[in-house]
Amino acid sequence: MRLDVDFVLYASIVIACLIPLYIYRKKVFSSVLKKNDISLFIRDIKKHMQVEHPKIKIDYAIIDKTKDENNIEVRQTIIVEDIVSQFFYYEYEKKTQSDIQREKHWQGYEERSISNDKYPNDWPIRKDFAWKRDNGSCNRCGTKIQLEDAITVFVKDIKDGGGYNFENIIILCSDCNKTINSQNPKNSISSLQLNEKLMIYVQG
Numbered sequence: 001m002r003l004d005v006d007f008v009l010y011a012s013i014v015i016a017c018l019i020p021l022y023i024y025r026k027k028v029f030s031s032v033l034k035k036n037d038i039s040l041f042i043r044d045i046k047k048h049m050q051v052e053h054p055k056i057k058i059d060y061a062i063i064d065k066t067k068d069e070n071n072i073e074v075r076q077t078i079i080v081e082d083i084v085s086q087f088f089y090y091e092y093e094k095k096t097q098s099d100i101q102r103e104k105h106w107q108g109y110e111e112r113s114i115s116n117d118k119y120p121n122d123w124p125i126r127k128d129f130a131w132k133r134d135n136g137s138c139n140r141c142g143t144k145i146q147l148e149d150a151i152t153v154f155v156k157d158i159k160d161g162g163g164y165n166f167e168n169i170i171i172l173c174s175d176c177n178k179t180i181n182s183q184n185p186k187n188s189i190s191s192l193q194l195n196e197k198l199m200i201y202v203q204g
């Protein structure tokens with residue numbers, strides 16, 4: 001009987017000690033969590049850029065530069081903004097693309113490749129071939145895109161005498177198309193889909 005009373009007493013003390021720890025658990029563990037959260041965030045964000053945009057080489061110096069920022073959400077947002085900005089300013093030059101196998105050219109291909117204000121009526125086939133030639137990925141950043149989301153641009157603009165031949169057709173994703181045609185960097189950067197995709201990793 002005596003043992004039972006002791007047991008209840010000690011158990012009560014242990015529980016009483018655990019209550020404040022439970023109530024203040026966020027404060028007690030916050031410093032530990034902060035460290036873990038940022039490393040997971042960094043891992044996720046690096047993986048995202050590597051897998052989704054393999055052609056864009058990102059400099060992650062911003063991670064170290066923001067190490068004194070105690071607000072984790074603020075720090076992560078600054079890191080995201082820096083990466084999106086690097087994505088935008090990453091140098092890209094439109095270069096002549098490869099042709100598809102000559103034997104796959106169809107009748108009338110050459111004639112309809114000549115520069116013309118109006119797209120040739122075989123344009124959907126050309127776009128489809130160019131997309132397959134590039135393994136369904138963006139020429140600038142390397143992200144995978146569905147055919148219906150692929151945007152085509154020309155190495156040499158049609159108005160400047162460029163043609164509809166495969167060597168002149170470039171496949172881009174919408175963010176890269178927006179980037180290379182940007183007139184207003186600030187607006188363009190904030191409207192990139194990459195923002196939303198990376199902000200998903202930021203803890204609110």
Ligand SMILES: [Zn+2]
Pocket residue numbers: 138139140141142143172173174175176177
């Ligand atoms: Zn792209």
